[in-house]
Every structure is written in structure tokens, then in C-alpha cells.
Amino acid sequence: MQVSIYQGAFPPSAADAAIVIDVIRAFTVAHYAFLQGAERIYLAETVEQAFHMQKENKDYLLAGEVKGEAIEGFDLENSPYQITRRDLHGKTLIQKTTNGVRAALNSLASGHVFVTGFTNARKTVHYIQENLASDLETVNIIASHPTGDDDLACAEYMKSLFEQDASITSGQVRDRIIRSEAAEKFLDASNITFRCEDISYCINELDTNFVMKINKARKIPMIERVYL
Ligand SMILES: O=C(O)[C@H](CS(=O)(=O)O)OP(=O)(O)O
Numbered sequence: 001m002q003v004s005i006y007q008g009a010f011p012p013s014a015a016d017a018a019i020v021i022d023v024i025r026a027f028t029v030a031h032y033a034f035l036q037g038a039e040r041i042y043l044a045e046t047v048e049q050a051f052h053m054q055k056e057n058k059d060y061l062l063a064g065e066v067k068g069e070a071i072e073g074f075d076l077e078n079s080p081y082q083i084t085r086r087d088l089h090g091k092t093l094i095q096k097t098t099n100g101v102r103a104a105l106n107s108l109a110s111g112h113v114f115v116t117g118f119t120n121a122r123k124t125v126h127y128i129q130e131n132l133a134s135d136l137e138t139v140n141i142i143a144s145h146p147t148g149d150d151d152l153a154c155a156e157y158m159k160s161l162f163e164q165d166a167s168i169t170s171g172q173v174r175d176r177i178i179r180s181e182a183a184e185k186f187l188d189a190s191n192i193t194f195r196c197e198d199i200s201y202c203i204n205e206l207d208t209n210f211v212m213k214i215n216k217a218r219k220i221p222m223i224e225r226v227y228l
């Protein structure tokens with residue numbers, strides 16, 4: 001199996017499987033949303049599309065950000081801290097974010113498409129190794145932030161798990177996430193728009209029994225849980 005890492009929202013090629021990483025914060029948010037009971041998460045290309053979908057389906061909840069900030073009229077921010085304080089049982093979310101959602105939508109030409117933050121990175125590798133590996137010649141790992149080291153560190157970690165070379169530890173990934181450019185504004189106490197708690201949710205691996213896979217058969221792609 002050839003495992004390649006790309007950085008940014010525009011992967012140059014398709015693969016048998018793609019794993020799109022957004023540690024800070026889109027797919028950490030998605031992971032916690034499922035843990036809070038969400039059933040599915042649609043991926044919206046634009047804020048307008050998200051509002052249109054909610055107009056047609058009044059129960060859907062809008063989650064996301066523009067330039068990291070809350071969107072007026074959305075139900076949820078792009079904040080794992082906030083998500084963990086909501087009961088989302090049975091809910092459908094529509095997610096719109098700058099890097100993670102954009103990169104996922106640009107990866108749909110790959111055969112299987114998974115999304116993850118650091119919280120579910122190890123489980124995602126194990127799921128692919130156990131269930132798909134014999135059918136996969138190429139795997140693209142897409143670190144969705146164009147320059148931030150948070151997603152790149154997680155991508156290197158996942159590649160090292162696939163290749164079993166122990167070249168990077170989970171502790172090293174955690175340190176790189178905390179020191180990344182993307183984390184800066186959250187850890188700046190004078191910047192009250194961003195919560196430092198969000199970073200705490202992004203740096204710990206969780207022992208969950210599912211991975212997050214994109215269902216491409218729907219008109220609007222959506223993330224679903226696939227159980228281990
Ligand atoms: O909200 C986020 O964490 C980012 C936007 S920014 O990098 O903070 O401007 O979006 P995401 O798609 O979750 O990386």
C-alpha cells in the first residue's frame with residue numbers, strides 16, 4: 001500500500017482511499033457530535049447552501065464557522081467545547097468550515113473517504129487496516145490546513161501507524177498541535193473570540209467504537225459512523 005501525505009484543501013490526485021484530517025477543529029467537532037448522539041453530518045459547500053438545507057428540513061442544525069468565527073443564524077459554532085454541552089441525540093447536522101469541510105468535498109474522487117481529527121486517528125488507521133487494506137493500493141492522507149502543523153503532525157502519525165515505523169509518537173503529535181499556528185489564537189488569553197478549551201478537546205485520543213466515513217451516494221455528501 002502506497003501512503004502519501006498532501007497538505008491543503010486541494011489534493012492533487014485521487015486514491016483508493018482518502019483520509020481528510022482537520023484537528024483544529026472541524027473533524028474533532030464531528031467526532032464529538034457523534035459522541036453526543038448526532039446521526040449524520042452533511043457537508044455544505046457554502047453558508048447559503050447550509051441555510052437552504054435547513055429551510056427544507058427545519059430540524060437540521062447548522063454548525064460551522066467563517067474565518068474561525070461563529071456564523072450569525074447558525075445553531076452551533078465550530079467548537080468541540082460547545083458541542084460537548086449539547087444533547088444531539090437523533091440530530092442531523094450540516095457542517096460548513098474553512099479547511100476540513102472544503103478538503104473533504106475536494107476529495108470525493110477517491111474511492112473511500114474518511115475524515116478524522118487526532119481524537120480518532122488511530123482508530124481510523126486500524127479500521128482501514130482490518131477491513132480494507134487488501135483492496136487498497138493507494139491511500140492519500142490530506143492534512144487540510146494549508147500551512148498549520150496540527151493536521152500535518154496527525155497525518156505523519158497516521159502514516160507511521162500504517163507503516164508501523166514508530167517514527168512519531170502520540171505525545172509528539174500533541175505537542176505539535178499545541179504549538180501549531182492554528183492553535184495560536186485559541187491560546188491567546190487576550191483573544192476572547194476563541195476558547196482555549198477547544199484545544200484540549202483536539203489533543204486527546206479517544207477510545208471510540210466507530211470511524212467517520214463519507215457517504216458519497218447522497219446528493220449532498222454526509223459523514224456517517226461506521227462501527228469497528
Ligand atoms: O474554525 C476553525 O478551527 C478553522 C478555521 S480557522 O483556521 O480557525 O480560521 O476551520 P476548520 O475547517 O475547522 O479548520
Ligand SMILES: [Mg+2]
Binds near residue numbers: 144
Ligand atoms: Mg483546521
